[in-house]
Amino acid sequence: MHDIKAVRDNRDAFVAALRRRPAFRETAGAEADRLLAADKALRELLVRLQEQQARRNEASKLIGQAKARKDEAQAAALMAEVAGLKDAIQQGEAEQRRLEADLRELLAVLPNLPAADVPDGEDENANVPVAARAFGTPKGLNNPKQHFEIGEALGQMDFERAAKVSGARFVYLKSDLARLERALAAFMLDIHTGKFGYIEVSPPVLVRSAALFGTGQLPKFQEDLFRTSEDDPYWLVPTAEVPLTNYVADEILNEAELPLRFTAFTPCFRAEAGAAGKDTRGMIRMHQFSKVELVSITTPEQSDAEHERMTDAAQEILKRLDLAHRVVTLCTGDIGFSARKTYDIEVWLPGQGAFREISSCSNCGDFQARRMNARWRGADGKVKGPVHTLNGSGLAVGRTLVAILENCQQPDGSVAIPTALQPYMGGKTVIGKASS
Numbered sequence: 001m002h003d004i005k006a007v008r009d010n011r012d013a014f015v016a017a018l019r020r021r022p023a024f025r026e027t028a029g030a031e032a033d034r035l036l037a038a039d040k041a042l043r044e045l046l047v048r049l050q051e052q053q054a055r056r057n058e059a060s061k062l063i064g065q066a067k068a069r070k071d072e073a074q075a076a077a078l079m080a081e082v083a084g085l086k087d088a089i090q091q092g093e094a095e096q097r098r099l100e101a102d103l104r105e106l107l108a109v110l111p112n113l114p115a116a117d118v119p120d121g122e123d124e125n126a127n128v129p130v131a132a133r134a135f136g137t138p139k140g141l142n143n144p145k146q147h148f149e150i151g152e153a154l155g156q157m158d159f160e161r162a163a164k165v166s167g168a169r170f171v172y173l174k175s176d177l178a179r180l181e182r183a184l185a186a187f188m189l190d191i192h193t194g195k196f197g198y199i200e201v202s203p204p205v206l207v208r209s210a211a212l213f214g215t216g217q218l219p220k221f222q223e224d225l226f227r228t229s230e231d232d233p234y235w236l237v238p239t240a241e242v243p244l245t246n247y248v249a250d251e252i253l254n255e256a257e258l259p260l261r262f263t264a265f266t267p268c269f270r271a272e273a274g275a276a277g278k279d280t281r282g283m284i285r286m287h288q289f290s291k292v293e294l295v296s297i298t299t300p301e302q303s304d305a306e307h308e309r310m311t312d313a314a315q316e317i318l319k320r321l322d323l324a325h326r327v328v329t330l331c332t333g334d335i336g337f338s339a340r341k342t343y344d345i346e347v348w349l350p351g352q353g354a355f356r357e358i359s360s361c362s363n364c365g366d367f368q369a370r371r372m373n374a375r376w377r378g379a380d381g382k383v384k385g386p387v388h389t390l391n392g393s394g395l396a397v398g399r400t401l402v403a404i405l406e407n408c409q410q411p412d413g414s415v416a417i418p419t420a421l422q423p424y425m426g427g428k429t430v431i432g433k434a435s436s
Contacts, residue, residue, distance in 0.1 A: 001370040017113040042099040056085040112367040115341040121331030136324030138348040146351035147405040148282035155434035183424035188292040198263035203243035214372035216338035236269035240293035241391040249372040259298040294394040303388035307363040324348040351406040361392030
């Protein structure tokens, strides 16, 4: 959420930054003016309420003085005035709550402002590769199969039975593929906790609306979420970013404890409302999937370096699995709602003959922290302002499994297990066709 004072103090800078997002190119000025009009109405009302309260206090004192003088007429007039002021203040306070809600609603649907070094562009075609972060050479295999062809031929990936039970965009993994999913999660968590110092967390996967508001999924992206029922306050998490980031909601953190770094392996649930017709086969775009998430809470001075570090951590998984990948900086037309800058990590999938996203690492600046009311206190004991929050996939476990199937497929239909994962697979080196 944006700081209305910053908009008020420098409208033109806010408009210029918001206009860099293509969806707001024509409307940024009008959005700012709506914010400022709502802000002005609220501030004028607050001034009026302060004046009325001051007059009420003054008149209340004068009543006693009038009665001391036995001036009943004056006392009666003052009492009538105080009663009128009481009613006016109550009405004004109700109006204040309405105006505050209106302003909050206007702020809540506006996205974060892109960082200065984010490239301008309309869509993913304008994303800029980060050459220094590229790793490996994409494998050129003879007649490579896609992951679902491999998994189904192995007898360990079943979309048909999953559809019978749950509908489209679900899957049963069995035998070695089920174990591979579990192995990948353990491997990722071991790297992130052991090498990068993240604290492993097992968080709730049902959250209240306030948590989703805090990280920016509500109110704008409600259609992409699963709710337990209309009357129930709980939602299924679309990512562990939500409970991990909200861990510090409504708190003031000491500078000495920052940065905080959390990681968690959880199921994730997304309605994929805007993905009709996309990746309808296979495990690329599922309603339920598993992911290892990374979240950092930092001071403003730490967040840019933390963003690079988080991306390093996500890449480390792919490097140890020897999976070719590239990193791109998302342009202004492709970054997410809450992000000020995002790196996407894209892994090579021979079966598709394309790079596909396997992680997004985003620096959200103070945008989420303002929505969550998460602040930090300096060594001098003074509250400095909102913390900065960052999040990234470290990695999407299902998509990593997909990448292993496609990159490590063998001519006989088996799949070689990457060396780094073999200890997690009981020493097994190859996944072959299930015996039953």
